Amino acid sequence: MAAQSTTAQSTTAQRTTTERATTERATSQRDAALSGEAIDAVLAWYEENARDLPWRQAGISPWGVLVSEIMLQQTPVVRVLPRWIAWMERWPAPADLADAAPADVLRAWDRLGYPRRALRLQECARSIRDLHDGKVPSDPVALRALPGIGEYTAAAIGAFAFGRRTVVADTNIRRVIVRALTGARFPAASYTSAERSLVASCVPEPTARSVRWNQAVMELGALVCTARSPRCEQCPLARHGCRFLALGRPEHAGRPRKVQAFEGTDRQMRGRIMARLRTGGPAPRDELLLLDPADAPRVERCLVSLVADGLAVVRDDGSVDLP
DNA sequence: AAGACGGGGAA
């Protein structure tokens, strides 16, 4: 924090009212905001190192951005890429997806994971068609009200599809900001209001710059300030007072982050059932029970939950199919 | 605040 005092004066002119409001508050994060020089360094790094992703191209439709954001929820870029391209070709506008058969939507979702997202995306498309004249709303509040769109995604669409100044806080941005300003290796499990103001304090005031910033920090987290093995030697913040680096890259303090088991869970079984339904047409219940002959109750339980989620239906003859 | 919810590829 003391290190900030030397740069504070020279960058005062560039600091925003938001930054000042945050820094003047008498809290432990008083000197939190990044310097204007640090922000410049990150933006310059982004110009050089940004990946060429289709949903970032100029002229991309808000719908294309929305689809990418939903697909990217908990799914890496490389796996989303081919599915997004095929998706946009098939359903280039919300109304197109709204009219599709859910079974086709789930098959097109393929193995992106968390297939409830695919269903929500279609519900989202229907809401856009019915409530917003078929056009993705630009208002973050309206976006947030759509199925499958939470705080992060609403902010991301506001920024990347409509060029608004929003506070985007995905896993990458949270990690970069927390490391740079607090020195902790990882953010806390829950996204607190304190952390939110920390992230907000870094967003530049000029709108165009804020959009670029959100994109740049996210990319920095994805390519350099990674969760596992951060490449600090390549980081534009290394010379601008990153606290994590200054403190010698400390280990994670506190409870180890929980890792959800997968092998042998209902989640895995649901995935196996969905994989079968996507490829082979209707499945006799007896066939699905063979997925785990030693634990029929588990298969039954998963079937019930899939039906409850709208991801599967039971036909009159007892076979199971996509909705 | 904590748990459910897929799937795959890198370390």
Next chain:
DNA sequence: TTCCCAGTCTT
């Protein structure tokens, strides 16, 4: 094997 990914929703 373990970890983690442009999170959201429910309890």
